[in-house]
Amino acid sequence: MVCVAARDAVAGVMRTCAECRAPLIRGAAESFGRFAARVCCDAVCWSVYTRRSAEAAAADRFYSLVYPEPTSGCHLWVGVRLPNGYGQFSVAGVRWLAHRYAWGLARTVPPADLNVCHRCDTRACVNPGHLFLGTDSDNMQDCVRKGRFVDNSGERCGTAKLTIPQVLEIRMRLSRDESQRLIATDYGVTRSAIEAIAIGRTWRSV
Numbered sequence: 001m002v003c004v005a006a007r008d009a010v011a012g013v014m015r016t017c018a019e020c021r022a023p024l025i026r027g028a029a030e031s032f033g034r035f036a037a038r039v040c041c042d043a044v045c046w047s048v049y050t051r052r053s054a055e056a057a058a059a060d061r062f063y064s065l066v067y068p069e070p071t072s073g074c075h076l077w078v079g080v081r082l083p084n085g086y087g088q089f090s091v092a093g094v095r096w097l098a099h100r101y102a103w104g105l106a107r108t109v110p111p112a113d114l115n116v117c118h119r120c121d122t123r124a125c126v127n128p129g130h131l132f133l134g135t136d137s138d139n140m141q142d143c144v145r146k147g148r149f150v151d152n153s154g155e156r157c158g159t160a161k162l163t164i165p166q167v168l169e170i171r172m173r174l175s176r177d178e179s180q181r182l183i184a185t186d187y188g189v190t191r192s193a194i195e196a197i198a199i200g201r202t203w204r205s206v
């Protein structure tokens, strides 16, 4: 083994693992072509390295879809925009609300039961400095404070991030047994908001 590494080094191809920086050593049964194409010392390093590269590539793609608006300081999402005004970002087949993804990049993945809310009231904004974590009721209180609260069953606030046609659409999707979580992501609301529609706790009048 030492012999093989020494010979490769002499040939000017001594390389190190892209993850842990240990010298790459050709395995006894490994062809030279395979060894030459290998960038990590072992399978563990390879899986960490590929995941890290994929994450970095996704983050680059995310930031390429952000326009920092100089007057407001908002970082406006210029990628896919949902009908409710929130941005959407897809990674590895998973659709994220862009501002939730921004929170994840800047801090940690937001807990599923918490909303990522906007201080700036601009739904397409993904500036982590304009975002805060809140419960459904925080969101409601925020609405009340900003004077947008009408009532719990109306179109304008609270559950209330939704419009009547959207609620009808959601009912149809629920009747087709689509996942509540997926529907919630599509409409930029929490899963519990979709469940509330499913069991008729909200939007009963629609």
Ligand SMILES: [Zn+2]
Residues within 6 Å of the ligand: 017, 018, 019, 020, 021, 022, 040, 041, 042, 045
């Ligand atoms: Zn390694």
Ligand SMILES: [Zn+2]
Residues within 6 Å of the ligand: 073, 074, 075, 120, 121, 122, 125, 126, 127, 130
């Ligand atoms: Zn903002």
